[in-house]
Amino acid sequence: MQRGLDRPGESHVLEAYEAAGGYRAIRKALGMSPEAIVDEVKKSGLRGRGGAGFPTGTKWSFIPRDSAKPRYLLCNSDESEPGTFKDRWLLENDPHLVLEGMMIAAVAIDSHLMFNYFRGEFTYPLARWRAAVEEAYRKGYLGKGIFGSDYDLELVTHYGAGAYIAGEETGMLESLEGKKAFPRNKPPFPAVEGLFRSPTLINNTETLATIPWIVENGADAYTQYGTEKSRGTKLWSCSGPIARPGVYELEMGYDLMEFLEGDLGGMMEGVELKGIIPGGSSVPVLTPEECRGAKMDYEGLRERGSLVGSGGFIVIGDNMSAVDCLLNLAHFYAHESCGQCTPCREGCGWIEQLVEKILDGRGTQADLETILRVSDLMAGKTICALADAMAWPAVAFIKKYPQEFAALCAGPVDMEGLAEAVGRHDHILPKAS
Amino acid sequence: MAAFTMPDEAVRWVEATIARYPDRQAAMLPVLWAVQREKGWISPEAMVWVGDRLGCSASAVQAVVRFYTMFDEEPVGRWKLQVCRTLSCELMGARAIVDRIRERLGIEPGQTTSDGEFTLQEVECLASCGTAPMMQCNFKFYENLTPERIDALLDELRGRVPDHDDVEPVIYERPGADAYHAMFPRGAEAAPSGAAGEAGR
Numbered sequence: 148m149q150r151g152l153d154r155p156g157e158s159h160v161l162e163a164y165e166a167a168g169g170y171r172a173i174r175k176a177l178g179m180s181p182e183a184i185v186d187e188v189k190k191s192g193l194r195g196r197g198g199a200g201f202p203t204g205t206k207w208s209f210i211p212r213d214s215a216k217p218r219y220l221l222c223n224s225d226e227s228e229p230g231t232f233k234d235r236w237l238l239e240n241d242p243h244l245v246l247e248g249m250m251i252a253a254v255a256i257d258s259h260l261m262f263n264y265f266r267g268e269f270t271y272p273l274a275r276w277r278a279a280v281e282e283a284y285r286k287g288y289l290g291k292g293i294f295g296s297d298y299d300l301e302l303v304t305h306y307g308a309g310a311y312i313a314g315e316e317t318g319m320l321e322s323l324e325g326k327k328a329f330p331r332n333k334p335p336f337p338a339v340e341g342l343f344r345s346p347t348l349i350n351n352t353e354t355l356a357t358i359p360w361i362v363e364n365g366a367d368a369y370t371q372y373g374t375e376k377s378r379g380t381k382l383w384s385c386s387g388p389i390a391r392p393g394v395y396e397l398e399m400g401y402d403l404m405e406f407l408e409g410d411l412g413g414m415m416e417g418v419e420l421k422g423i424i425p426g427g428s429s430v431p432v433l434t435p436e437e438c439r440g441a442k443m444d445y446e447g448l449r450e451r452g453s454l455v456g457s458g459g460f461i462v463i464g465d466n467m468s469a470v471d472c473l474l475n476l477a478h479f480y481a482h483e484s485c486g487q488c489t490p491c492r493e494g495c496g497w498i499e500q501l502v503e504k505i506l507d508g509r510g511t512q513a514d515l516e517t518i519l520r521v522s523d524l525m526a527g528k529t530i531c532a533l534a535d536a537m538a539w540p541a542v543a544f545i546k547k548y549p550q551e552f553a554a555l556c557a558g559p560v561d562m563e564g565l566a567e568a569v570g571r572h573d574h575i576l577p578k579a580s
Numbered sequence: 581m582a583a584f585t586m587p588d589e590a591v592r593w594v595e596a597t598i599a600r601y602p603d604r605q606a607a608m609l610p611v612l613w614a615v616q617r618e619k620g621w622i623s624p625e626a627m628v629w630v631g632d633r634l635g636c637s638a639s640a641v642q643a644v645v646r647f648y649t650m651f652d653e654e655p656v657g658r659w660k661l662q663v664c665r666t667l668s669c670e671l672m673g674a675r676a677i678v679d680r681i682r683e684r685l686g687i688e689p690g691q692t693t694s695d696g697e698f699t700l701q702e703v704e705c706l707a708s709c710g711t712a713p714m715m716q717c718n719f720k721f722y723e724n725l726t727p728e729r730i731d732a733l734l735d736e737l738r739g740r741v742p743d744h745d746d747v748e749p750v751i752y753e754r755p756g757a758d759a760y761h762a763m764f765p766r767g768a769e770a771a772p773s774g775a776a777g778e779a780g781r
């Protein structure tokens with residue numbers, strides 16, 4: 148469904164995009180009622196690909212139609228979740244696909260001004276995007292009366308300056324208003340009160356890039372792919388010591404080990420599999436045993452105690468310790484916490500310090516139990532989900548690799564006692580619903 | 581205090597950019613970027629200038645500059661080497677990359693060489709995890725790095741003038757298993773607590 152996958156080389160150019168059938172879906176959408184477009188997206192079962200997996204059509208239907216205020220569409224191209232690089236791929240290789248998806252979403256919510264927010268480091272994707280937008284304006288696909296209709300549609304391309312938290316949707320709103328990217332308390336939700344206090348639809352780049360296919364081929368065709376509850380396909384960004392890393396489009400429900408050993412070519416020579424973080428650094432790690440038989444979709448990964456998240460598939464080899472992995476991530480979250488909520492600000496820093504102490508050989512069992520307790524105090528208790536994104540990996544790494552943590556501690560560790568402590572706090576981890 | 585000025589062309593760009601937003605202050609980040617591109621960093625005088633353009637105080641501008649990691653409040657080297665340190669890059673040898681730059685340039689992360697040529701920084705995931713380890717150098721990505729490639733690259737950069745419009749990434753061929761293992765001083769046999777201790781930070 149990502150057209151550029153079949154058209155390497157020139158896929159970013161308008162002519163090539165149209166030759167491959169591009170910009171047919173938006174023409175079709177302009178002839179549909181906005182309600183019909185939203186219905187089609189609802190029926191497709193598409194869920195947000197930015198991390199939270201919220202049903203896309205439902206989100207679109209939350210945008211009030213009778214509001215006197217303008218409605219805005221905002222594409223989230225901030226892509227900063229560690230291990231995730233599929234939006235960058237789309238923006239570089241298929242910018243027109245993203246643009247067409249944005250146009251359709253705008254028409255569906257009757258928006259005449261849309262924004263695409265790029266992370267500040269994306270200079271190359273930005274250059275490709277700008278060239279595509281210019282082509283579209285020149286052709287009359289953007290601006291006054293797009294595609295010869297009476298629908299006016301303008302686009303502003305915005306870019307950040309280095310802040311993971313600007314990827315959180317309400318942090319992004321603040322950032323786009325020219326402020327620090329401090330996430331807002333919800334409600335009000337952005338759909339009701341978003342950018343400049345107007346109704347705002349925020350979707351991830353990949354979510355929007357999926358829209359043209361659905362509108363062109365219909366929801367029924369889309370639901371032929373994937374599983375009962377996880378429809379369609381998803382992009383997976385694959386990294387770590389594997390033979391063939393990169394961006395892969397998979398039908399939902401794909402077998403995880405088949406993917407690793409087949410498509411990805413298995414582990415690099417001389418490295419054994421230690422674990423896989425399947426959905427970006429914020430989701431719990433899976434051990435090789437948990438990976439076996441796992442299905443790559445919303446239910447399948449949840450059943451194994453993890454999540455699809457952003458689809459950042461990070462493969463960890465046996466040449467890096469679980470303690471090092473956790474320290475790496477704790478450093479990331481401590482650095483990126485915006486500091487508004489005490490449990491997150493203090494908790495991320497505290498976990499980082501304790502893991503560092505353990506790596507230094509000065510840690511104790513009590514420190515491990517403190518990490519678990521602090522994580523429990525963070526998850527679900529803050530303005531945004533960054534605190535959960537720290538708490539989940541912390542509990543998961545200790546739960547699944549306790550020997551590695553214990554081996555580095557200064558004193559003896561009572562493994563049974565540690566397991567009991569894990570048992571008191573692992574209720575925060577995702578589980579089958 | 582010397583008056584802060586921007587070239588006419590940049591001022592026109594700034595005004596046109598502000599006009600595209602429903603609210604002046606919304607142009608904050610693009611306008612700060614325009615200043616940093618022009619001057620290399622954002623001085624207190626620049627913050628006053630930006631505040632005047634956007635209709636907000638210089639202290640509001642400063643709060644934003646401090647919040648976003650890509651803005652510099654001090655001059656940096658001609659080449660700003662920002663090595664990704666996050667998980668996928670560490671798994672692929674990011675520490676060996678940082679170590680080679682530290683040795684070659686004699687600076688620690690956060691420092692600038694005394695000749696003003698290079699600044700070294702460790703940064704978080706840049707969405708190039710599949711071609712790790714990697715770094716951003718000014719506005720350009722270099723992917724699939726090895727210590728040897730760092731050696732050659734540093735030599736090349738010394739003789740070059742930065743071109744801000746040259747943004748196309750340089751993606752080297754992925755290192756083979758031998759080159760990969762060479763980046764981990766103690767190798768796989770030290771697992772499970774392999775990278776702990778002296779091999780690391």
Ligand SMILES: Cc1cc2nc3c(=O)[nH]c(=O)nc-3n(C[C@H](O)[C@H](O)[C@H](O)COP(=O)(O)O)c2cc1C
Nearest residue numbers: 195196197223225226227314315316350351354532
């Ligand atoms: C800390 C944090 C960082 C996030 N970063 C991103 C991001 O970089 N890109 C993204 O699309 N969504 C990100 N999200 C999710 C957004 O808040 C939001 O759910 C998403 O953009 C909605 O789009 P979707 O429904 O199409 O997935 C982040 C969320 C959190 C809590």
Ligand code: SF4
Nearest residue numbers: 485487488491529531
């Ligand atoms: S949870 Fe953390 S990142 Fe999110 S708003 Fe609170 S302090 Fe900021």
Ligand code: FES
Nearest residue numbers: 664669706708709
């Ligand atoms: S972890 Fe380095 S680019 Fe993603």
